[in-house]
Amino acid sequence: MKRIGLVLSIGVVLALLLAGCGGGGAPQVDWELKVTGAVDSPLTLSYADLVGMEQVDLTDVQMEKSTGETELGSWSGAPLDAIFQQAGASANYVSVTAIAADGYAIEISKDELQGAIVALKKGDEWIAEAASEEGKGPIRIVCPQTPGNRWVFQLQELQVNE
């Protein structure tokens, strides 16, 4: 009887631990995203700032890889429009240069940014913790229906171009 009790309590502790892990609390991440260029007030958003913003879910969006293959995925994060509103981005901006921590940079046109988010989660997992996103930093820009080379990971700066 004692043994059953022990097994039960181990089970309960394990269940609690697992629930705790998957419960969705945002991880503590030291990361900053700068918004610069044609904006009224250049911004520096911490990871916690991004977590605290309104979150949008993009379900089953298609990413076209450079190999020509496509991948469906679901992403959630802060909408770019809200970030730009906060920074006072020029209404006449034509493109955004997304710059990654590893030096990769790409200019993305305004049209291609429709519905874009700064993603914090892939599916139910925080990007910062997802094994599939290892080495890709905690946030990436997701631009639905555009080639994957626009979906910059290790995103560090969004430079607004007029």
Added chain:
Amino acid sequence: MKRILFLALTLLVALVGCGPSWEATLIQPDGSPFTVNRDTLDSLAEFAEEEGVPVERVLFAGEHYAVERLIVTDTDGTRREYDWAQAAIDAWWQDDGQVAIDGETFPASRVEVEPPALLEQVEASIVDIAPTIAAALGIAAPSQATGRALDAPRADHVLLLFLDGLGYVRYTEALADGLIPYLATLEKPRVGLTTYPPCTVVSTASLLTGAPPSVHSATQRNIHKTETETLFDTATAAGLRVVAVEGYAVSFNLRSAELRLSGDRDGNGSTDDNVLANALAVLEEGMPDLFYVHFHGIDDAGHEYGPGAPEEKAKIREVDAAVEQIVEAAPPGTLVIVFADHGMHAVNESGRLGNHAHLIERDMFIPVQLTMKQ
């Protein structure tokens, strides 16, 4: 009895574990033998695919930089010859010593390479460009550069014009077809060799570091940066201003340079006109000490329509005219270096009619054209 059984079992396991050993000889360009065995393939394991290690990786390790024909003799003495432009894409070396080329698998014993005739005319390498620029500007070459400075005068500025995908063979064809009237007025290009695999990221790493992939570690397409010191690092450390005008994205980390991207803001499907506009804007502000301008259009058109297609020819003409505008706007005392990162050969693959990544003449040879603007 138990002990004998145990020993026999151990021996069996050891034998199975080792597998049959094999060895093949690759004849190097200087005629010396390069032994290929399981260790050779293990050292190239990062490049292995399901089919094995690409034969080209072994050839490159054996210091072959361009291949016209490959002659493989198997362990039975049977000799097979391959036109490398055709066979390169489907040629693998397997762990058990068998090679699989063009659908046929056999044990290789001796491998010989017949290089393209153009190899004899090579006067420059992509790794020579950084030391050449460093010497012209009077600054230190990148610390791990293996290239040598080509003969060039001291210069106040260097203008590095990067014509993506315009390999030496295509350059000479374009010259003969009258597609590059402005480039034709500059000094004659040297026949140059790029590095392997001939693709933009690996070549750019060699361009900037003056060193081969074994040094800068950007050995394949998906590696976009290097920890090795670059020309841009040494130039900025010497207090020089380095500006890089790129297309809509950087293909390789250009740290230490002021970066100007050129997205296709007019939506005409090309960034070359945006690159030109950005380059002219930089020149109007004042010529940087080192100015890097990267045109992507010839490569894009080559992939999409194939080398020699009307669309690709139009793009070559357009880039030639853009080069003219930039060089004309640069101040006297500028050393102008026109070069390509790789060439392009015709293919018939899904979604593309041109490609590059092989040890073949059209992919590996590049023009390196040095002109002092007076």
